[in-house]
Amino acid sequence: MATLVQEAVPAGGAATSSPAETVTLRLWRGDARGGEFRDYTVENLGGEVVLDVVHRIQAEQAPDLAVRWNCKAGKCGSCSAEINGKPRLMCMTRMSSLDVSEPITVSPMRGNPIIRDLVTDVSYHFAVARRIPGFHPGPPEPDGTYRMSQVDVDRVQEFRKCIECFLCQNVCHVIRDHEDNKPAYAGPRFFVRLAELELHPLDTLDRRELAAKELGIGLCNITKCCTEVCPEDIHITDNAIIPMKERVVDARYDPIAWLGRKILRRPAPTPAAEVASLTPAGRSGEVISIEPRTPPGGPA
Amino acid sequence: MAEHETHVVDVLVIGAGGAGLRAAIEAHERGARTAVVCKSLLGKAHTVMAEGGVAAALRNVWPEDSWQVHFRDTMRGGKLLNNWRMAQLHAQEAPDRVLELEAWGALFDRTPDGRILQRDFGGHRYARLAHVGDRTGLEMIRTLQQRAVGLGIEVYMECKIVRLLRDASGAVNGAVGFYRESGSFVVFGAKAVVLASGGVGKAWKFTSNSWESTGDGHALALWAGADLIDMECVQFHPTGMVWPPSARGILVTEGVRGDGGVLRNRDGDRFMFNYIPDFYAKETADTIEEADQWYDNKKDFRRPPELLPRDEVARSINAEVKAGRGSPHGGVFLDIASRRSPEYIKRRLPSMYHQFKELADVDITAEPMEVGPTCHYIMGGVRVEADTEATTVPGLYAAGEVAGGMHGANRLGGNSLSDLLVFGRRAGLAAAEHALGTGEVALDLAQADEVIAEALAPFGRERGENPYAVHHDLQETMQDLVGIIRTESELLEADEKLDELEQRAGVVSVEGHRQFNPGWHLALDLQSMLAVARCTTRAATARKESRGGHTRDDYPNPDPELAKLNMVTRLDPSGAVTVAPEPLPEMPEELKALFDEEH
């Protein structure tokens, strides 16, 4: 026999102890004009994440159920939704972490306009991205390359982990509750981007005026809701927003201090591997809880 | 005439992964009006998932490295089926392309003296992969995306191209697609089109690929009259997750082995020592003692057999499992926990740690992982001219995973990301030059109307086949009959099954309306997957030997005569897929000499 010899162990095998026989997802179905939650019950196979169950519902019961996803491994940031009211990645939420004795509510991200079912309009975020002037390096070393030390790179690599899931944008009350703030507010994802450029060892542009005047960093009142939902454990508030706010203040009072901070450390003689600290530090542990709700335009 | 919007550009790039974005940046910088289309949102393409790194002989860690050694490793890894000129250009230009990314804002991990750090990967003689922890693809796509956005390049997101358009002379001059969000159609006129649509993994059941990898570009090229080569050469990555079922196929980066992880069977044996092929015996450690010293002293010791090229490791795992020495869920064990400290593992492999913790409830710093082969990459693809990435159809270019030739019969890890950059740039450059020397586009809208009517047909049928069911059966067929080990009778059986699946796909019906309707999207993706499946099956039948990613039970050895031939698939006038063996381009003597030198 020339087939691949591995055989999947029967569903619900060794790892799970007598799971519930079925699970029910309560999915939002509808579009910009309105819609409703509908319950879909499928067999409980064990070892699945929410996205798997959504896919089985799609294949077996609702072929036109709209959902975004790509990597199914928490790497692309496509599958954001609210699961029992909590903003999560569907592909990284294990069914075993949820109470399946009750229907599990899956609804679209409420900060964005709805397109269809679980798919929302994220064009606002892409438009904000276009407003931030990109990376602008100084001249390279004489050999045409750049030198940076791992310590300087580490700080920025935390921000570069962002998978653009926009969960943080979705929970930020400045735009979640006040649609009219959108034109003057970039949101936490883009404060992370600003901090990344600001702390980038090679970048030379000063974007602090822009951050203050056009991107509204002053409107953020450090509630940390964004940090709590970030699937990449980026310390959005402590490491990006607060330092950025401080630098914006420096811009007004002390341009020399800003320059001083921009000057980088020369590569240190310590082995790079030792100074790297990519380990996600502990999260705050609290989870924000938002009641399941009806998306805009939907029935009560 | 069917309703649609129209855009006319100089260069249309289909795909926004590494290859597409790099091509678009180059075409734009050469003065061509350039647009990019992609099936997902910008920044989500498959490239984002790449973990281990990008291969380039930067010589930061090993000054002994050079383009010649990288070239030689690539050709040997590809079992010499590679297009030598592509392998040469790739090895020569990869360092510049990586440094360029740094000038655009990418932040790679550093050496102590502040240069780009490089890591070891299978088949590469020296530590050669520039990387960012285990999220190199994310860094690369974000850098290119931000560059493209900064340059103001037009991007049409969540838009799927269903057919290319051609003028009276047969040259490609546009494409028809639809927006997934609204289901409305769009026609692009373009003087040159670059295919950068990625891979085909979704035609198999266990795959590391995302839903986007349905071989659209391969099919678009085939339907437009282009040649495909080496479609039998599909890479099964040795280490995909095997448990839980829903995570099956998800990739476990080769970086785990590069950083000290080893493969063990049920009895705890490092079985790879039993599978060292003669071809690699000279450079592979044959005792555990020697292998273990290599990590710290690469000069005096040979590399561990766990770091043999992927095809060798995948076949060995398959054989262990078949012999009944596998792990509980039908894989083998990948153990780094007993070999490295938890701190080291978390620092070097943060996203692997996260992935196993979240998806399998396994702490890889404390217990071994269970892994097995997963369909990962297609070496075969659209036949291109090495220097320009021009296909056999005028006006059509191809770069990245959709193009064939560069990797021969087996790709080395890290060589894809560098391939995207080197050939994405070259394709963008050549496409821009071609476009700027071409007159106005005369679109044939009647052709577009036909395409649109055909794409909408599934809505008009009632109680037809369910596209999900047809896809499921296609995946089973390819996994069982055209998988990691192949044999003539099964390939012929697959070919017959494909007839039946094609018929069923021809009568699928979809429910609901056109707005963001995944059932409809799948119905159209199925057409591409079936075309690719057919090409792979027929080319695999024709190659009666084992070479790289193509392993035949009935012809277990390589055949020196077949080493000189590409299997070329194309459509005959009746629209059927045919296979013709054609000679490989001949390598010049000075490059051949590189293979004789003692290393």
Ligand SMILES: Cc1cc2nc3c(=O)[nH]c(=O)nc-3n(C[C@H](O)[C@H](O)[C@H](O)COP(=O)(O)OP(=O)(O)OC[C@H]3O[C@@H](n4cnc5c(N)ncnc54)[C@H](O)[C@@H]3O)c2cc1C
């Ligand atoms: C998990 C994983 C890890 C990997 N790790 C590494 C690694 O460490 N190093 C390495 O070198 N390689 C790695 N690879 C391989 C490498 O990532 C891929 O081969 C490479 O990213 C492919 O890039 P691409 O630009 O050709 O296409 P992709 O990144 O796949 O992009 C394809 C683009 O085409 C678009 N598209 C497709 N069809 C259509 C259509 N019909 N209409 C419009 N748009 C379309 C898609 O939307 C997408 O934007 C890895 C692969 C996987 C799966």
Ligand code: SF4
């Ligand atoms: S901390 Fe600021 S950015 Fe984050 S959610 Fe609160 S207000 Fe929004």
Ligand code: SF4
């Ligand atoms: S900062 Fe975190 S939550 Fe916000 S988009 Fe990036 S990954 Fe998502």
Ligand code: FES
């Ligand atoms: S599908 Fe990529 S993050 Fe969930």
